[in-house]
Amino acid sequence: MFKRFLKNNNVQGYRVQQLYDQYFKQVISSWDELTNWPKDLREKLKEEVPFTELVNFTEFPSSDHKTIKVLTNTKEGFPVESVLMRNKDRITVCISCMSGCPVGCKFCATGRMGLNKSLSTHEIMDQIMYFQRKLKATGEKITNIVYMGMGEPLLNLKHVSESINLLTDSNVMAMSARRITVSTSGYIPQLEEFLKKDMGVNLAISLHAPNQKLREKLMPTVAKLNPLDKLMEVLIKDQKKRNKKITYEYLMLKDITDTPECAKELAKLLKNQIVLVNLINFNKVNGISYEPSTRKRIEGFKAVLDSRGITNTLRYSYGSDIKGACGQLASIS
């Protein structure tokens, strides 16, 4: 981010640090506020580097005001969505790493869009800084970031990693890596590359089915290329090394993934790992025929996991009235 400008203009180290301080920590709202830079250098920056790459930010607050979905565009006009969620002592921002997604999971609104583009580091950071500037007005800050919006983060690994480096660098955003979660549908080679980087962030796996056959039905693109047994091997091996909990996202689809048999199979699949299973009830999406699970089925499913010692939680789905909930990000306002 800003790298080319800084290099081409031979900007000295202390000026670079001033820029990072003002932009990321003081959260300025325009280049005009970068007043500790000399005017001529600031004017040049203004001419050459847009303050944000993303444009046309439009907010859609939920009726309970706990969630705000923001719809924005890349300069090519492609839609990008991010969501801010308030929960007790946390302010979490869910960001996109792509406009659309090439993976095409059958239950996902974003997947139906196909891929428009993978976002640049600047475009990823723009989503975060938009909310950071908004929160500055009330003296608040983002506490947690999840890469769970549009797109598959591990298919845009370079820019996702660069953005994580900016977030966690003590000279830039200085966020704790433990407050950042990257969610993936499970591309094995890219996952291995990501794990090798050892960035200290949390990992969430969009599992959604307890066996290969069902996974192939729901998530054919990723599941056929990346068999579940191989994926588990990689995750178990890494957990033995790092001893770090893995979160598994599991979508409750009525009569498909919410059965007692699925619950038993899921518990068996995860029995030797340190896990948290996030059960997410399906949010209705226009044009997708799956149905949400029932309360009774979810309780039964949870009971099976509980009885087998699998830590689990039913994730409250934020912002479904603004189509900002899981699997609903598809630039529908």
Ligand code: SF4
């Ligand atoms: S669930 Fe994730 S990986 Fe699958 S299509 Fe949707 S955004 Fe892409």
